[in-house]
Amino acid sequence: MEKKTLVEFENRCVQEEPPGCRAACPLHLDGRALCEAAAKGRFDEGRKIIQKTLPLPGILSRICDGPCREACLRQEKGGAVELGALERFCADEGPFRRPRILVPKTGRTAAVLGGGISSLTAALDGAGKGYSVTVFRGETGGRELLSLSPVLTEEMVEEELEWMENLGVLFLPWDASVTPEGLAGRFDAVYAGLDDPLCRSFPELMEREDPVSLETAVPGVFAGGNTPSFIFRAAAGRRGMKSAERFLQGASLTSSREKEGPYATRLFTNIEGIEPAPPVPVPPKGYTRDEAVREAGRCLLCECMECVKSCVFLQKYGGYPKKYAREIYNNLSVIQGTRLANGMINSCTLCGRCERICPGGFSMRDLCLTARQEMVSQQKMPPSAHDFALEDMAFGNSPEASLLRHEPGHSRSAFLFFPGCRLAGISPRTTESVYGHLRKVLGGEVGFWLRCCGAPARWAGCRKELEKAGKEFLDQWRSMGSPVVIAACTSCLEVFRKELPEIRAVSLWSVLQEKGVPETAPIRSVPAALHDPCTAAELPEVRAAVRDLVSRTKVPAEELPLTGELTSCCGFGGLQECANPALAAETAKERCGESPSDFLVYCAMCRDLFARTGKRTMHLLDLFFPPSDGDPGDLPPVSWSDQRENRAALVRDLRKYLWKEEEKMEADRDALSLVMDKGTEKLLESRRILAGTVRRVIRNGEVSGRKIARPDGTFIAGLKPAAVTYWVVYRPREDGTFEVFSAWSHRMEVKGREEGAP
């Protein structure tokens, strides 16, 4: 990934932007961090935050007029947070313990005119930059500070002035010989604080004051701070000394200074649903400890995190998209070493919800998909991440599991019903029923097309495979006369729309909406929550058709809080279930927890993933084409093995009974029949070892005789059909079946074994 791409992604996420209070503070005090500490009673931490930002913390923290309030998001919910009063309590509660930082002297000299806040800030900053600073001030010797506010005491002022002297700032009395021009001749740079009336007596300082650089008519002399606001006076001093620094470096006095003073933050914070709460009133003596804690607790700790709040995947990795973008970028740049973000990149469901939620449109989907494509093309994709799904895709396109036919008795197709691998595998029964129904309502020329749409390759980032499959796909489609494809699955539709725009495709749901559904007796009238598959989020017409169809059933449907274009993935999308099954289970569980009602879905994969968590879930097709016995909500989930066998069986059945192709069909090679208990079945499913693979391993052991005999009469046989080696423990039974006890696999290759041949 190019750096430029990273920056484009990063810029869309505003999570790292400052909260309103901090952006609006002329000195950018971190009000959010201060409140976070204060709400926990950690006022020492609060003081550290203050002294890091504020010059003269013992004074400013007590008298700041708080312009941040205007930008505080709490304003709309009871009133802005009293940050000023909180700072004051921090200062009253204990001493500032400023670390003494030794700054190397630069040899430069700076003069500061005046004894007000603005001048003293400039002097402090000048000392911080390593200048030898001399302050020329009136006779009162700092007493003018005392008059700023009744809350200040002599000690407080004394402490700050002493601190400055300790830093090496020299204080000299102001006499008649002091003029800006004269100082400019003797010092490298000059700042004059216009909050001191003495400074305002020089017309040359009041003239031509540039608001950005604070440059005056006298070159090298800067002046500012002529404002009633104490904090703005300080900010002017800081700005003036920065200008002095640029002046001494010969740098531009005005470029990139937009964020020096108050600015509007880009941070987005959702304040919907936040209960209003009024500020804790500030007594004349300031807050008590308890009051300060309570007031700090009103802070909303502004941040965005909108996308993270609703995505199990984004929560999993403890950050937010901007941070993830950097991690992914680093991951892709690793030449030698561990690629820490591999797991993350492959765990996104690519549902796109974050992009629709994010105020800046950050797309984790695009980021992860780009990263996957890059990893695949650099041959850095962990083979275990998507092998299973890609192999399933190959199976779906093999003669055993695919079928392309004109309607029996027809030699051309106006339509092609495309059920997709999932519906065909999970519910071959409804697949057949829907096909029959479509032939009826569309009046003939409805062909049938079973194969994989290419979604697994797309999600895995395998562009090459996808393009190859896409070409084959188009060839097959054209060979049928380019009919309208009726897709049952929105994931297939997404692939058509994004990768094969030539294909004329419509959703099964739109067709059913228009052409009607079979009249069926109502199965049930219990309410169910309607879940949109993530790939329907960008298909509003499909969602509308589904809602219309649902209204024709007797099932009262509820909408989930996040629905339609903000719907969530079930955990299958983006191959999350393949690369990170544990996270996919969490994704499904989280979604199911959003309503106690049964779920009503219109994607076979959603049905299965939800049913696996134990949620009662019905497929909409099961309401129109109900199972002969029982409630569709009680149908069990279908294992990966069974999905494959179902597809193969569907193809065999359709060819035999619908297309009467019996004579052409090859003998069933997989006749070997297996017996295993539920526990073993579950173990194999979780290890993604398919029944078909187990059969091949056993056949290999039995035919070649190469197997290991265990003392209990069972055998171990092995086989490496492609990249993975499988081992199966089994026992041949007298009735010719094989009892299976366990199976396992590994990717490491044992050298010098010829396991390949069956």
Add this chain to the structure above:
Amino acid sequence: MNELIKSFEKYGEYRCASCGCALELKKTDITYLGSVFAIELPACPSCGMLFVPEELATGKMLEVEKILEDK
């Protein structure tokens, strides 16, 4: 990876079905993504038929596979 197959006694009772020999530990190379490891696996002393025990495949071997995949 060698200390893995400690509890090896039990495989001593396993036999090669074609030769009838009891299995013995045999030094074998295993490889993944370009890395090679030497390991002892239960094998037939006569024909070399061997197998990778379940606890090895689903334990240490899987861990090493994951580490190598993230390299």
